[in-house]
Amino acid sequence: MKQSKSSLAVRLSALLPFSRPNEKTEQYSTDSEVAADILWKAFLLGDIRGRTVADLGAGTGILGIGAILLGAKKVYFVENDMLALPVLAANTKNLCSAHVVCSDVMDFSLHAETVVQNPPFGTRQKGADVKFLLTAMRLATCVYSLHKTSTIGFIQEKIRRVNPDFSCTHIWDYSFALKMTLAHHRRRVHRIDVSCLRFQNKKRLIK
Ligand code: SAH
Secondary structure (H helix, E strand, O other), X not given: OOOOHXXXXXXXXXXXXXXXXXXXXXXXXXXXXXXXXHHHHHHHOOOOOOOEEEEEOOOOOHHHHHHHHOOOOEEEEEEOOOOHHHHHHHHOOOOOOEEEEEOOHHHOOOOOOXXXXXXXXXXXXXXXXXXXXHHHHHHOOEEEEEEEHHHHHHHHHHHHHHOOOEEEEEEXXXXXXXXXXXXXXXXXXXXXXXXXXXXXXXXXXXX
């Protein structure tokens, strides 16, 4: 089926959500409109169609499933939460390019051309955001990664020091609606400023 950005958002909004989001691993689902917007941009930049993609910390699979709907050749969904895995399996059931991998992201080592990820923001698991980013850069040439806007200066500086082969080519800002799924949230909908960073390996450009 031919997708438009809005039909993609509608398809993604129909996926099964987390049954019991885990506070410690910062299980926040990406909003379907935000996911569709990021994937659409990645598609237009040539990073999705025909590519092998890895969705690290896949959760319910929204980012990787969107990549499949936009023509990715193969998508690895890497997730280590035993409660999220059945939801992920159900959401990817009829997609033959989907490969669900039950693993800690840090132990995953298959090559991909593009990574799309919404990692833990590092609020409750200190340093998890940077660890995910460095893993993504070990696996792929091009990385799309969501972070709290307040942390992106720090993240860019860290990457400049630790992995100077990668440069940040784009930053897109979003306001994320976190529905009150986690016990410590008081307001019903809590908004946070989030940015999607696109990093590209300067030495290994994809053809
Ligand atoms: N990608 C999904 C989920 C984001 S929440 C979305 O965009 O909606 C972050 C996810 O990363 C959670 O599902 C959590 O279980 C997973 N996660 C956190 N640490 C992980 C690790 N070390 N290895 C694998 N998955 C991890």
